[in-house]
Amino acid sequence: MVNHEKTDLHGITVHTIETKKYKTTSFILQIKETINEKNVTKRALLSYVLQSGTKDFPSSKELRSALDDLYGATLNADLSKKGENQVISIRMEVANEKFLSNSEPVLDKAFHLLSQVLLAPALENGVFKENIVKKEKRSLKQQIESIFDDKMRYANKRLLEEMYESEPYHLNVYGNENEVDTITSKELFDYYQEVITNDRLDLYVIGDISTNEMIEKVKKHFCFPENRSEATVTDEQNREEKKITEVKEIFEEQDVQQGKLHMGYRTYTTYSDDDYFALQVFNGVFGGFSHSKLFINVREKESLAYYAASRFESHKGAVFVMSGIETANYEKAVKIIKEQHEEMKNGNITDAEFEQTKAMINNQVLETIDHPIGLSEVLYHNVVAGTNRTIEEWMDGIESVTKEDVVKVAKKVTLDTIFFLKGAGTNGNENI
Amino acid sequence: MGMKTFEQLDETLHFEELENGLKVYVLEKKGFNKTYATFTTHYGSVDNHFKPLGKNEDVKVPDGIAHFLEHKLFEKEHGDVFQDFSKQGASANAFTTFNRTAYLFSTTSDVKKNLTTLIDFVQEPYFTEKTVEKEKGIIGQEIRMYDDNPDWRVYFGLIENMYHHHPVKIDIAGTEKSIAKITKDTLYECYETFYHPSNMILFIVGPVNAQDILEFVKENQSQKSFKEKAPIERFFEDEPSSVAKTEKIIEMTVQTPKCYIGFKEAAPTRKGKELMRHELCVNLALEMMFGKSSPNYEALYEEGLIDQTFSFDYTEENGFGFSMLGGDTQSPDELVKRVSNMVEDFKQESVSADSFERARKKKIGAFLRSLNSPEFIANQFTRYAFNEMDLFDVIPVFESLQANDVEEVLQNHFKKDAMTVCQVRKKKS
Numbered sequence: 098m099v100n101h102e103k104t105d106l107h108g109i110t111v112h113t114i115e116t117k118k119y120k121t122t123s124f125i126l127q128i129k130e131t132i133n134e135k136n137v138t139k140r141a142l143l144s145y146v147l148q149s150g151t152k153d154f155p156s157s158k159e160l161r162s163a164l165d166d167l168y169g170a171t172l173n174a175d176l177s178k179k180g181e182n183q184v185i186s187i188r189m190e191v192a193n194e195k196f197l198s199n200s201e202p203v204l205d206k207a208f209h210l211l212s213q214v215l216l217a218p219a220l221e222n223g224v225f226k227e228n229i230v231k232k233e234k235r236s237l238k239q240q241i242e243s244i245f246d247d248k249m250r251y252a253n254k255r256l257l258e259e260m261y262e263s264e265p266y267h268l269n270v271y272g273n274e275n276e277v278d279t280i281t282s283k284e285l286f287d288y289y290q291e292v293i294t295n296d297r298l299d300l301y302v303i304g305d306i307s308t309n310e311m312i313e314k315v316k317k318h319f320c321f322p323e324n325r326s327e328a329t330v331t332d333e334q335n336r337e338e339k340k341i342t343e344v345k346e347i348f349e350e351q352d353v354q355q356g357k358l359h360m361g362y363r364t365y366t367t368y369s370d371d372d373y374f375a376l377q378v379f380n381g382v383f384g385g386f387s388h389s390k391l392f393i394n395v396r397e398k399e400s401l402a403y404y405a406a407s408r409f410e411s412h413k414g415a416v417f418v419m420s421g422i423e424t425a426n427y428e429k430a431v432k433i434i435k436e437q438h439e440e441m442k443n444g445n446i447t448d449a450e451f452e453q454t455k456a457m458i459n460n461q462v463l464e465t466i467d468h469p470i471g472l473s474e475v476l477y478h479n480v481v482a483g484t485n486r487t488i489e490e491w492m493d494g495i496e497s498v499t500k501e502d503v504v505k506v507a508k509k510v511t512l513d514t515i516f517f518l519k520g521a522g523t524n525g526n527e528n529i
Numbered sequence: 530m531g532m533k534t535f536e537q538l539d540e541t542l543h544f545e546e547l548e549n550g551l552k553v554y555v556l557e558k559k560g561f562n563k564t565y566a567t568f569t570t571h572y573g574s575v576d577n578h579f580k581p582l583g584k585n586e587d588v589k590v591p592d593g594i595a596h597f598l599e600h601k602l603f604e605k606e607h608g609d610v611f612q613d614f615s616k617q618g619a620s621a622n623a624f625t626t627f628n629r630t631a632y633l634f635s636t637t638s639d640v641k642k643n644l645t646t647l648i649d650f651v652q653e654p655y656f657t658e659k660t661v662e663k664e665k666g667i668i669g670q671e672i673r674m675y676d677d678n679p680d681w682r683v684y685f686g687l688i689e690n691m692y693h694h695h696p697v698k699i700d701i702a703g704t705e706k707s708i709a710k711i712t713k714d715t716l717y718e719c720y721e722t723f724y725h726p727s728n729m730i731l732f733i734v735g736p737v738n739a740q741d742i743l744e745f746v747k748e749n750q751s752q753k754s755f756k757e758k759a760p761i762e763r764f765f766e767d768e769p770s771s772v773a774k775t776e777k778i779i780e781m782t783v784q785t786p787k788c789y790i791g792f793k794e795a796a797p798t799r800k801g802k803e804l805m806r807h808e809l810c811v812n813l814a815l816e817m818m819f820g821k822s823s824p825n826y827e828a829l830y831e832e833g834l835i836d837q838t839f840s841f842d843y844t845e846e847n848g849f850g851f852s853m854l855g856g857d858t859q860s861p862d863e864l865v866k867r868v869s870n871m872v873e874d875f876k877q878e879s880v881s882a883d884s885f886e887r888a889r890k891k892k893i894g895a896f897l898r899s900l901n902s903p904e905f906i907a908n909q910f911t912r913y914a915f916n917e918m919d920l921f922d923v924i925p926v927f928e929s930l931q932a933n934d935v936e937e938v939l940q941n942h943f944k945k946d947a948m949t950v951c952q953v954r955k956k957k958s
Contacts, residue, residue, distance in 0.1 A: 116560065117560060118558075118560040118561060118901075119901045120538070120539075120897045120898070120901055121897060121898050121901060156827070157821070157827060158821075158822055158823075158824065158826070158827040161820070161822035161826075162822040164822070164891075165820070165822050165887045165888070165890060165891040166890065167894075168890050168891070168893060168894035168897075169890055169891030169892065169893065169894025169895050170894065171895075191894070192893075192894045192897045193897075196537060196538060196897055197893075228831070232830060232831060232833075235833050236836040236837055239836040239838075239857055239859075240836070242784040242785050243785055243857055245784045246679050246781075246783040246784055247678070247679075247680075248678075351782050352782045352956065353782060354673040354674075354677050355670060355673040355677055386615060386620070387611040387612075387620075387621075388611065388612050388616075397609065400663050400664075400665075400666030400667050401666070401670070402670050403670040403671035403674055404674075421670055421673070421674050423670070449616065452616075453615045453616050456615070456616070456617070456618035457615055457618060459638075460618045460619065460620065460635075460636060460637045460638070461620075463562035463563065463637035464562065464563045464635060466562065467561050467562050467563045467903075468901070468902070469901070
């Protein structure tokens with residue numbers, strides 16, 4: 098289904114996917130390391146600094162001009178948490194020259210530029226340029242603050258902080274606001290050197306390309322430090338997970354129109370487990386789709402919410418429920434949500450729900466891999482989990498799940514924490 | 530069946546206008562798993578004053594009704610159409626904009642079955658008093674969700690500032706009060722008027738056989754009868770070219786203020802190629818003035834007035850048009866001052882061939898990138914078609930533009946008296 102080739106070079110794993118589907122070539126560079134208190138903020142700042150200048154283009158303006166000249170090649174870096182990892186993704190997308198009226202050799206230039214973003218940043222006195230670091234600190238702080246302004250994201254962040262209080266997973270992927278200013282250019286540069294020496298690196302190249310040519314280009318353009326470690330094995334994750342004795346309930350009040358109800362469940366199942374597929378189906382029946390129990394019961398039957406959904410974090414093995422409700426409807430909504438989970442534990446899953454869910458998951462995967470970034474994300478799961486599943490195996494895995502499997506998983510799934518952001522003094526008495 | 534080949538892009542578009550007036554387009558995308566289809570009516574939140582089909586008197590309908598209708602079409606006597614799609618492995622959705630309402634699905638199997646479901650559910654309305662009442666709770670929560678969203682508030686606040694009368698200033702979902710007035714009869718009246726096939730476009734993109742799909746749609750439509758097509762009469766009050774309000778501050782529970790600056794288009798009456806040229810020119814002007822590689826962007830970023838949320842855009846259709854730029858900022862007033870000076874300064878200089886060329890290259894690259902996305906193609910093609918433009922003309926039109934075209938929009942669009950500002954600021958406790 099997907100023509101995926103994997104080549105381990107010195108220090109970097111190159112994944113090539115040859116396809117004629119797209120009018121562009123996509124590069125996705127994944128840089129992975131375990132998330133930890135000590136480096137979380139530095140790592141976030143690093144992702145900002147790397148995209149702000151290179152040796153040849155030592156300012157954001159110059160770098161952006163170079164990209165514009167490459168027919169508007171895009172470059173962005175962002176951060177994500179995959180299980181206990183903090184991953185920096187540097188993505189570049191460049192037009193395929195065959196669609197341009199005056200063909201220009203953009204691919205090789207793009208390759209070079211990407212390698213420079215990673216390996217030849219803009220320096221001054223042997224460390225990152227002071228003015229870049231200063232600017233990007235401000236941007237990062239603003240990014241962290243903006244989470245507060247988006248109430249859905251804020252509630253999600255608060256849920257994670259409470260639920261994983263004593264685990265690294267509680268850390269915000271953008272780091273701590275208070276720490277940002279304390280990081281010096283020197284410290285950041287030292288950390289950067291650790292990153293390019295030790296972190297696991299995966300480069301995905303997707304488009305109308307030739308694998309051999311891409312391998313040659315990586316060899317030509319990516320010059321790693323000599324002491325670069327080849328340790329590309331994924332660490333065995335700490336699988337000891339907290340057993341829950343009682344549900345933690347946290348309330349916070351703000352002047353908002355709509356209450357945000359977020360609930361976190363532990364599932365004791367992750368991507369690398371055999372019952373991972375059953376958990377996928379569980380999440381789909383529970384709240385993943387518009388035919389799911391949460392949507393039907395919270396929204397369609399009771400008109401309590403515009404959205405009521407659940408999502409699943411594959412590597413942490415958590416299910417998160419979220420819904421926007423009237424503050425006064427808190428008890429009612431929580432009760433309905435808990436009931437849906439009970440229903441599933443008791444095996445009350447109709448054939449229709451079950452089959453629809455499988456069909457939808459199947460559809461979702463096929464759609465995801467139509468998109469270059471989606472495709473790279475699906476393939477990257479294997480790197481994070483230390484598995485080697487093809488997309489066909491993945492889909493067969495879903496297909497073979499039985500209702501009994503789902504019930505078994507539903508019984509493992511345990512509610513850990515409820516976070517509710519209440520509206521202040523705006524209880525819905527407007528009877529509409 | 531008609532066919533149009535875009536050699537440079539390696540795409541072929543098939544189309545046909547059916548007897549009942551429905552326009553059907555099919556774009557074959559080989560190698561993709563997904564088929565994406567949109568069924569769109571040229572009817573949105575601005576169409577609130579019109580002459581109902583077959584009547585002599587014009588009516589004004591409650592704010593938010595087009596969006597309400599969008600929600601309600603999914604409900605049928607046998608239940609919810611979402612479920613029919615998901616039984617067929619497809620995911621369905623819909624959205625309402627200022628001037629169109631689109632229903633869509635995406636699927637990797639059973640394309641024809643899902644296509645039938647899509648066409649039939651949109652063409653078979655079923656509204657009852659009871660289900661209309663029930664929906665008011667759900668949409669009420671949707672409205673509240675947007676009320677808490679500072680990005681939406683600042684965006685809409687800016688549009689409200691610009692317009693004296695044009696209904697583009699009315700929130701697409703209406704208010705809890707306005708939707709309370711909606712009844713099943715008004716829904717039917719809007720439906721009858723705006724959901725005639727001659728006011729609609731069906732677009733299918735994916736790994737399909739165009740000929741086969743077109744025949745299939747024709748067959749479906751030939752089994753249904755529709756009223757004679759009649760031109761739709763919509764009414765809009767005269768809109769002055771000046772802005773209604775030059776500034777507004779909204780207080781909310783936020784940490785970072787948000788600030789947007791807008792320029793109202795004085796003569797938003799263009800159609801077809803002329804509209805496309807104009808849109809692309811304003812967007813090029815914005816790119817040259819404030820794109821990430823511009824000296825202005827660098828200065829604003831360095832001064833700490835903007836961050837990565839900074840963006841800009843121009844849009845024009847159906848009697849309204851505006852550009853807007855802005856994002857999160859710690860110093861909204863300072864940002865306004867700097868941006869308006871930068872615009873004035875830029876108008877004084879002549880447009881450099883170099884930066885024009887760079888902006889154009891960037892835009893062409895971005896357009897090619899969006900053609901990877903079936904969603905983009907279907908949604909944008911439809912939007913363009915309602916405005917008598919052809920999406921696949923974008924690259925040739927870009928290539929035909931000259932630096933002095935940008936010069937012209939700079940002088941005509943970015944006028945001081947067409948400027949308005951909206952800010953979201955932290956609520957004082």
